[in-house]
Amino acid sequence: MRIDLHTHSTRSDGTDAPGDLVRKAKLEGLDAIALTDHDATEGWDEAQAAADEVGLRLIRGIEISTQFEGLSVHLLGYEFDPTHEPLVQELGRVLGGRNDRLPRLLDKLAGLGMPLTEQDVLAGARDAAAWGRPHVADAMIAKGYIKDRDEAFRDWLVPGKPAYVGRYSADLFEAVRLVCQAGGKPVIAHAWARDSGTKITPELLAELTEAGLAGLEIDHPDHDARDRAALAAIADDLGLAKTGSSDHHGTGKGPAFHLGANLTDPAELERLLA
Known part of the structure; x- marks a missing residue:
């Protein structure tokens, strides 16, 4: 069974x-995928209808933007109640922070000689729940300012770069608690991603496990073989489920993030969701 x-x-x-x-996942030979959009669950119903149509298992998920003492951490949540009001309210604050940031980000880009309008960004945002930096990157590409999303993030839109603007993110421990309260399973995403600049420590992972963390994403395109082995050992020590995934974004990321690029063992999925 192939699971992303x-x-x-x-x-x-x-x-x-x-x-x-x-439908693309089915064509790629996957048996199950999780849809984990950033801070949003609005795609679940459409994805479930397609999954029923093609005979693929859908795990309903999300990737929540969180922070801990200035460290940006992405938290995956699986199979939770999307109507759990405290979680709904917190996700609303996170999405609002994305939209509130946009005018300030556009002001910075204009000052750097790359003017964009909100309509430029909206043209590429399609039906997104909120505007994010990738949508700004797409608008920059459309205007000919940059070549691709990688260039946007490498040179302009991340902390320490000229066009970066911060925004509200949920508290990491509070997000873990809310996912658990909503009946879901929280998993730390790409804990040691190469471009994050800071690694989540084993000590922090131990504290999160005590707070309800259920799993750790091990096999991810941004983890090299050494990091995967080290993270797997940490997960085993803490009794966490070990997951693997592509972090697929369509054409928004390169071939390393292709659907099915990394997989989760079926036994680990059942352990996670038990």
Whole structure:
């Protein structure tokens, strides 16, 4: 059974509509995928309808933007109640932070000689729940300012670069608690991603496990073999489920993030969701 537990659709910063993503996954020979859009669950129903149509298992998920003491951490949540009001309210604050940031980000880009309008960004945002930096990157590409999303993030839109603007993110421990309260399973995404600049420590992972963390994303395109082995050992020590995924964004990321590029063992999925 081939399982990919981390993908994105046009409801956040992917380039495939939720239904198209599911159909593509089926064509790629996957048996199950998780739809984990950033801070949003709006794509679930469309994805589920397509999954029922093609005979693929859909795991309903999300990737929540969180922070801990200035460290940006992405938290995956699986199979939770999307109507759990405290979680709904917190996700609303996170999405609002994305939209509130846009005018300030556009002001910075204009000052750097790359003027864009909100309509320029909206043209590429499709049906996303909120505007994000990838949508700004797409607008920069359309205007000819940069070549691709990689250039946007490498040179302009990340902390320490000229056009970066911060925004509201949920508290990491609070997000873990909310996902658990909503009946879901929280998993740390790409904990040691090469471009994050800071690694989540084993000590922090131990504290998160005590708070309800259920799993750790091990096999991810941004983890090299050494990091995967080290993270797997940490997960085993803490009794966490070990997941693997592509972090697929459609054409928004390169071939390393192709659907099915990394997989989750079926036994680990059942352990996670038990």
